[in-house]
Amino acid sequence: DIVMTQSPDSLAVSLGERATFNCKSSQSVLYSSNNKNYLAWYQHKPGQPPKLLVYWASTRESGVPDRFSGSGSGTDFTLTISSLQAEDVAVYYCQQYYSTPYSFGQGTKLEIK
Amino acid sequence: QVQLVESGGVVVQPGRSLRLSCAASGFTFSNYGMHWVRQAPGMGLEWVALISYDEYDKYYADSVKGRFTISRDTSKNTLYLQMNSLRAEDTAVYYCAKDLTAYTRLVPFDQWGQGTPVTVSS
Numbered sequence: 755d756i757v758m759t760q761s762p763d764s765l766a767v768s769l770g771e772r773a774t775f776n777c778k779s780s781q782s783v784l785y786s787s788n789n790k791n792y793l794a795w796y797q798h799k800p801g802q803p804p805k806l807l808v809y810w811a812s813t814r815e816s817g818v819p820d821r822f823s824g825s826g827s828g829t830d831f832t833l834t835i836s837s838l839q840a841e842d843v844a845v846y847y848c849q850q851y852y853s854t855p856y857s858f859g860q861g862t863k864l865e866i867k
Numbered sequence: 868q869v870q871l872v873e874s875g876g877v878v879v880q881p882g883r884s885l886r887l888s889c890a891a892s893g894f895t896f897s898n899y900g901m902h903w904v905r906q907a908p909g910m911g912l913e914w915v916a917l918i919s920y921d922e923y924d925k926y927y928a929d930s931v932k933g934r935f936t937i938s939r940d941t942s943k944n945t946l947y948l949q950m951n952s953l954r955a956e957d958t959a960v961y962y963c964a965k966d967l968t969a970y971t972r973l974v975p976f977d978q979w980g981q982g983t984p985v986t987v988s989s
Contacts, residue, residue, distance in 0.1 A: 755929075792973060794975035794976075796912075798912070802981075803962055803964075803979035803980060803981055803982060804904075804912065804962070804964075804976075804979055805979075806967070806975055806976060806977050809967065809974075809975040815977065845911075847911065847912055849912075849914075849975065851973050851974060851975055852973065853973075854917065854926040855914060855926065855927075855928050855929065856902075856914040856917070857914065858911060858912040858913065858914065859911070860911045861911040861912070
């Protein structure tokens with residue numbers, strides 16, 4: 755089974771500053787046949803369902819602001835918020851869908867400094 | 868627009884059974900793989916089970932294998948999760964979610980329901 759590990763566990767960033775989330779998989783989630791990384795990022799706010807932000811490691815979901823961007827390949831991935839807005843306060847999860855059982859990281863809680 | 872509405876969550880005693888439902892609308896239900904994901908109190912997201920669009924594939928987390936069964940009724944546009952031999956550690960909010968793209972496997976989840984709470988306690 756693939757284990758997803760996120761860092762840090764929590765993050766405090768000032769409004770307008772950059773926020774960076776890291777995610778590491780215990781084995782590669784890159785399929786060599788199509789050169790795609792089977793890695794997604796979700797935003798989860800209290801009382802709401804999770805929201806898909808990025809998939810294939812770097813493809814932004816429709817309607818997601820362009821301040822959110824994903825990068826990385828193989829086993830190491832990053833989600834970046836280029837300029838933090840108040841509404842971005844949430845827990846952020848990475849997920850691998852390379853193989854079952856699908857797995858999520860433990861989450862990174864984002865707060866305003 | 869896409870809607871996923873879970874129901875069936877209650878307080879139940881350990882060892883008992885429960886069936887959750889997820890009513891889908893706004894998309895062609897039979898064309899999409901579906902999932903159950905849960906979040907225990909104070910914890911992160913845990914994927915629970917998937918059923919492929921063609922019902923050929925059903926997969927489960929190790930923590931529920933042999934106790935939970937995922938199924939779907941395309942005539943009712945409804946996803947189910949039959950939960951047997953419930954344990955305290957099954958206490959969580961249960962979400963249903965749909966695959967991003969139709970007729971595919973190994974894709975992320977683009978739409979989620981609001982969740983239904985299950986509490987396993989004596």
